[in-house]
Amino acid sequence: MIRENLRKLGESLVIRVVPGIVNLYTLFYLGHVLQPNDYGIFSTVIATVSFISTMVFGVATYSIMPVSAKMKVCGLEREYISSVLAVLSGLSVLVAVGAIITESFLSGSVVAISIIATFGLHTALQEILRSQIRLWAYGWSAIGQALTYQALVMFLVSGDAKVQAALVAFSVSYFVGAIISFWFVGPLDLRRPRLSYLGRSLVTGHAYVLSNLAENGLFVGLRYIVMILGSHDQLGVFSFCVDLAQRSVGFLMNAASFVFVPRAFSHAAVGGIREFKRGLLTGASVAAVLAAVSAAGIVLLFFSGYGGKWLDNSFDPLSFTILSAAVLINRTKKVVIDPFALRSYSTLKLTYAYAIGASVSGLISAVGLALSLRYSAEVAFLTGYLLAAACSFVLLKSAILDDGRGEMTKAPKGRSEGAS
Numbered sequence: 001m002i003r004e005n006l007r008k009l010g011e012s013l014v015i016r017v018v019p020g021i022v023n024l025y026t027l028f029y030l031g032h033v034l035q036p037n038d039y040g041i042f043s044t045v046i047a048t049v050s051f052i053s054t055m056v057f058g059v060a061t062y063s064i065m066p067v068s069a070k071m072k073v074c075g076l077e078r079e080y081i082s083s084v085l086a087v088l089s090g091l092s093v094l095v096a097v098g099a100i101i102t103e104s105f106l107s108g109s110v111v112a113i114s115i116i117a118t119f120g121l122h123t124a125l126q127e128i129l130r131s132q133i134r135l136w137a138y139g140w141s142a143i144g145q146a147l148t149y150q151a152l153v154m155f156l157v158s159g160d161a162k163v164q165a166a167l168v169a170f171s172v173s174y175f176v177g178a179i180i181s182f183w184f185v186g187p188l189d190l191r192r193p194r195l196s197y198l199g200r201s202l203v204t205g206h207a208y209v210l211s212n213l214a215e216n217g218l219f220v221g222l223r224y225i226v227m228i229l230g231s232h233d234q235l236g237v238f239s240f241c242v243d244l245a246q247r248s249v250g251f252l253m254n255a256a257s258f259v260f261v262p263r264a265f266s267h268a269a270v271g272g273i274r275e276f277k278r279g280l281l282t283g284a285s286v287a288a289v290l291a292a293v294s295a296a297g298i299v300l301l302f303f304s305g306y307g308g309k310w311l312d313n314s315f316d317p318l319s320f321t322i323l324s325a326a327v328l329i330n331r332t333k334k335v336v337i338d339p340f341a342l343r344s345y346s347t348l349k350l351t352y353a354y355a356i357g358a359s360v361s362g363l364i365s366a367v368g369l370a371l372s373l374r375y376s377a378e379v380a381f382l383t384g385y386l387l388a389a390a391c392s393f394v395l396l397k398s399a400i401l402d403d404g405r406g407e408m409t410k411a412p413k414g415r416s417e418g419a420s
Contacts, residue, residue, distance in 0.1 A: 011192050019139070019146035020251045026150045027240075028310035030166060033157055036236025036314045042163045043239035044223045046170060049115045051216045056095065057120030059210035060087050061127050065342065068131040072201035081128055081185070088124050092117045093291035111167045118174035137184035145177030154256035166346040211341075211350030215330075218384045222365055226377050229369035238323075238377050245324040248298055249291040253284075253331030276339075276398075284335040288328060295324040322378040326385045333389040337396060350392055357388035
């Protein structure tokens with residue numbers, strides 16, 4: 001069993017290691033060519049529009065994994081995915097219209113707003129492939145996006161408009177990735193969304209979106225606190241180190257999530273709750289060890305002197321270490337604890353946990369920066385995620401201990417309609 005789980009994780013790593021390395025190289029390149037203040041602005045814009053994208057596309061995106069598993073058991077997966085794609089297409093058109101209107105009185109905003117649609121659409125389409133456990137399709141889409149982003153960054157990011165050029169590269173690359181993902185999803189008969197199929201998406205997705213907004217509120221809010229109470233250079237260092245932690249530590253945890261979470265939900269959909277729990281714990285344990293080794297390797301690379309060219313402008317080893325620990329805790333929570341919230345329709349509890357973490361984190365950061373305490377934002381970030389993980393476990397303890405028999409095998413509304 002352990003050998004099989006390692007094989008699955010290895011397959012995921014192979015598929016994702018290429019886009020992971022490409023994105024890591026692009027991040028190093030941007031950190032090298034952009035001064036800390038420019039990188040801070042670029043990264044904060046990306047974080048902000050990603051936050052907005054979650055509000056727009058999140059309900060459909062974050063319900064795909066659990067709802068698709070149930071629909072598959074009932075033979076309604078194709079109809080469900082078709083309805084989701086119809087909703088995503090409509091949202092993308094609305095965002096595009098909004099971008100055109102906004103550009104007419106706020107010049108330069110169209111690029112940032114376009115990221116809302118391209119990033120949101122790509123993320124949702126990737127989630128569909130992930131729910132179907134189509135590893136290689138997911139991988140090729142991610143590779144296409146990563147290579148496009150790297151090529152455009154190296155070609156466009158020069159001169160005086162580096163930040164704007166980097167934003168254009170980001171948006172276009174996710175548009176390319178969305179097209180590739182849509183091609184792999186395959187031809188579907190897009191139809192008017194059926195509320196009977198999307199009912200559970202609304203129940204599961206809206207609460208999970210709230211938790212993601214609370215999480216991103218912590219992630220984005222700290223950046224604005226640093227911007228207001230600190231300096232732009234501080235913002236650049238914090239942003240680069242947290243982005244690097246996401247790309248290295250977070251990448252390995254995502255690889256585990258990509259393989260083990262969909263398989264776990266597949267087991268749970270037919271009543272295999274023990275396999276559900278075992279799969280989540282195994283995946284998180286293996287990935288956490290690899291992620292810790294990855295973070296240590298980057299720090300050693302810096303002190304060895306070999307990373308001087310790429311870890312020069314915006315890298316701080318202690319800042320990176322603290323932020324990596326925070327990312328590791330949060331991503332482990334997402335693999336081990338969050339799936340129980342999804343399957344028990346208790347995702348609102350994740351919102352409460354993140355809200356508590358974000359409130360305490362913001363207070364620590366504001367006080368620390370006001371007192372000019374170094375690394376106060378990093379410590380606040382770590383504290384926020386620690387509190388969120390602890391509160392999530394306490395709030396979901398009953399769901400984690402519950403055997404859940406019968407819950408995942410209940411047919412969703414609309415079963416009889418689809419079967420007739």
